[in-house]
Amino acid sequence: MSIAQLIQDAWNKQAKWLIVLRPLAWLYRGGFLLNKKLYQMGIKSSYQAAVPVMVIGNITVGGSGKTPLLIQLVSYLQNKNIRVGVISRGYGGKGPFPAYVDLESVPDVVGDEPCLIVQSTCVPMVVGSNRQQSIEYLLSKHDLDVIISDDGLQHLALQRQIEWIVLDQNRGLGNQKLLPEGYLREPVSRLNTGTVIEHAASPKTALNMHLEVDTPYLLNAMEAKTFNPTNNFYAVVGIGFPQRFYKTLDSIGIHQFQCHEFPDHYDYEITDLQFEDTNPIITTEKDAVKILPLLKQNPDFRREIWVVPVEAVLSPQCYEVLHQQLQQVGIQIS
Known part of the structure; x- marks a missing residue:
């Protein structure tokens, strides 16, 4: 078992020995807060795209169900004649980047999730670690109304108008500790700053989703x-x-x-x-x-x-909030 798998297993079991990683979690927290402060002070600059950007991400490492959610949202917007595009880091792909994703793309080059997204929706999509380059490349090829960023919640170099945070209640927040003591990328308080979509079979909130299996x-x-x-x-x-x-x-x-x-x-x-x-x-x-x-x-x-195969099923309230948020940035859904 690799070290990564060992830690992943410990996170899922909330193993007590993870406390030995707390000093590293303090360093992670300090670096994260410093980086955030540099953006707030304007020492680091962020990029504002020519069209509204919606980020779909999570505050945890590992799966939360955001890819099926993104696919469902893209399909919904396409059916409403909204011109939507997608960007992603393309994790696992070897590039070169930025890379346009189409039906002939392979995971070795662009990553597995981008291939799945395009195969499911045929949405215009570009991947690469530099989100600005990806967006500008995408806009050079397509006239779009909105761009959805697959992940990138912590990518402060990209300004966004809408944030959806997927919270998988099946997995929860573990020991609620930051990396590497826990699997949180950001403190729990981050959930107060975005639209939280609860991923649960028996949800407790109005904004929720579940996966329907075929x-x-x-x-x-x-x-x-x-x-x-x-x-x-x-x-x-x-x-x-x-x-x-x-x-x-x-x-x-x-x-x-x-x-x-x-x-x-x-x-x-x-x-x-x-x-x-x-x-x-x-x-x-x-x-x-x-x-x-x-x-x-x-x-x-x-x-x-x-x-x-699975399909994300969103509560009606999710679509109501989506309509409201898009209307606030000038996109009307009929």
Whole structure:
């Protein structure tokens, strides 16, 4: 087990030994607050785009459900004839950046989540660590009404008009400590400064979302087959919070599976998908984006790989707030 995986496991279990990392958390907090102060004082400058920017992010490390939420919002705006574009850091991609993402893009170059977003929505999208360059490149190719930033909540160099913070109640805030003692990127008080979207099956707030699961489909469809949840599966997953995926499997009647976890944004090799028996693999859509190129490179691979599709379902109040916030920046949704 790598150090990163060891710490991730400790975060999820709220292990007591994490207290030894508190001095590093103090350093992280000091650096974060100093950086914020430099922007507030104008010593560091921030970029204001020519169109309104909406940031969708979280204050935790690892998955919170923001990518399905972003996909749902993009689809909604497209259906309302709002010209929307997306930028992202392109984590896991090797560039060169800024890079335009289209249906031919591959995760090795632009990252796995951007590929999934574009494959799901065909939205104009550019990735790169320099958000200003990404936005200007995107606007040079498209006339847009609004740009959504996939993550970037802590990227103070980018001015934004709307902030949505996804809070996964299934995972919560852990020990509520900053990195690396806990998995918070910012103090809990940050939740008071943005629009918090509660990700929960049984939400306690009006602004909430949950993931609706559809029937798994074969990634390598060699022949028409009906999904059988009673099979013994290998659950192959490389996401920030794999426990959510395991609960999803349980919710759709899949109870027999062996967990094979990899780091978030993991670069799969074909050997990661090879086991001694012929039992099928089941995985997420995000992982499938990374696995599909391997299957094309290895046409003799015959093990079934099933993908569990999910869709974010937002409460009506989320759309009401969205309409209000966009109207405040001059975008009217009919």
